[in-house]
Amino acid sequence: MATTERKPILLDFEKPLAELEARISQIRELAEVNSVDVSDQIHQLESRAQQLRQEIFTSLSPAQRIQVARHPRRPSTLDYIQAISEEWIELHGDRRSGKDDPAMVGGIARFEGRPVVMLGHQKGRDTKDNVTRNFGMAAPGGYRKAMRLMEHADRFGMPIFTFIDTPGAWPGMEAEQMGQGEAIAYNLREMFRLEVPILCTVIGEGGSGGALGVGVGDHLMMFEHSVYYVASPEACAAILWKDAARANQAAEALKITAWDLKQVGILDQLLPEPIGGAHADPLMAAETLQQALSQNLARLLQMSGDQRRDRRYEKFRQIGEFTEQTEAHI
């Protein structure tokens, strides 16, 4: 987890809050120097700050939510895995491409006494790490590594937890040569074949096909300030509005929040975050995640492998909105 002593990174909409907090500490210092009792006033100001924080975070616009979802201190896949598992052993490589993809991590963990395969996109914790991790943009080898681990899970009867946090699949020359499209497509199809329970959680950014490549499961959860989109608002604005500066407008139009996705039947469960976002209290976020995984896993384990597969098929089968008119109208 991110250490609390580090200087907080402020998002622009948090500025009024930061100003208020600065004033509180200013008053506190002054009172100390002049030995005046201002505890009442401070208490008042602090509750106002708390209220303000709550107001800000309950009324975030989609564009602001993206900022929280991409927050550099937001807990990452490895943070959550380490927080929720009793044991963890990371495994590497897809056995094909000749290199390991650090943007996709995975391995075997013990979760509430049970061996589970956990995997997901891994963003860096700082700039240097981010360069190594390619900002969580997996290459074909990453998707193939994920598939190899999921096959492993299926063979040994281990449930699968996937964590989604990527701006998208890596759009590079080499990625195209290695078959980025094929790697994702293969996962989409094969994840419907696996018999073990698959639980998917969007912990930050769900970037398009790159997210879906490890996102086919029995149960989809999203943290409250996470986003999941068909195309990044920046790309969408550039294509549809021919103006990348319209990203905020695109973020609004694309319906990318957990609430939006619940409404169209894509999302199964929304996970509440601590006020101020998961990075404000990572342990609390991890606890929420652990409880949700635990409950849903127990439920899914009561079904047979075939039942889970059939349910998974039906779950995706019904997604889509269209009308059926009678032939005469055409």
Add this chain to the structure above:
Amino acid sequence: MSLFDWFANRRKASPISQERQERDIADGLWTKCEQCGVLAYTRDLRANQQVCPECGHHHRIFSEERIYQLIDADSWQPLDRQIMPQDPLRFRDRKTYHDRLRDTQTKTHLSDAVQTGLGQLSGEPVALGVMDFRFMGGSMGSVVGEKLTRLIERGTADRLPVVIVCASGGARMQEGMLSLMQMAKISAALERHRAARLLYVPVLSHPTTGGVTASFAMLGDIILAEPSATIGFAGRRVVEQTLREKLPEDFQTAEFLLHHGFVDQIVPRTQLKSILAQLIRLHRPVTSLKPVQSAADDAVEPLRARQALRPSLFVPQDSSSA
């Protein structure tokens, strides 16, 4: 001025022929090849399946012409024409999605970006889906997802091979995440079709990109592509921006994918129907252990006779005679 320039200028400055050319093109009598500039009779071009007889350039064709080219006369039985798109997000960019749909439907006489149906391909029953680039760039929204899923499910139920001709820029942004999820939905149907040991062949035409590439386009048992078709996951411009360098000319072409092992064959359009028929026949279940009489001419004749038909068999290639 060199002699060459003189010729070049002369050609440019010949007003009569140019005017006449333009008039004939406008009349639709002639079609100018966008690749080599040679004029061909529109009727001849159509007879040649819109492939330039001069340079082999494949002009873009749309769903009804593709169906006409692939399916035996009078055997096409369309499916699910009644499925129409909606505007679930009330999406609006520079134009509302609602208006965009209505205008495109009026212009193209299509309900959405794919036509599906059953038919005979050289006598072989097949479930065929054909995407149409005219309809919002062939983009995949709920209707494309639903129609293709139903087609594949029908293929599984009736034990039919499935062929999908792809032509798409990817997922349709105007339907947001519903579009992305169609990738999973179609892949799920393909998983069942595959588990039933049935043949699926996508044909990648120009262009096949984005979410279509990252789902059903790449899930074929055998994958065919049209010459020079653009095929890729990320858009070329996006890749160029991330790398900040110019990409090679053949990047993300059918030939590039063949070279890297992601398509089985590049098939000129004029041969597509016969190659598909051949593949379907090769995958027909063999019920008897005795040699079967195949529709292909040379399937069971004795080796000697086969050598007579194919003189090159077992003969070392002589490069000088080429």
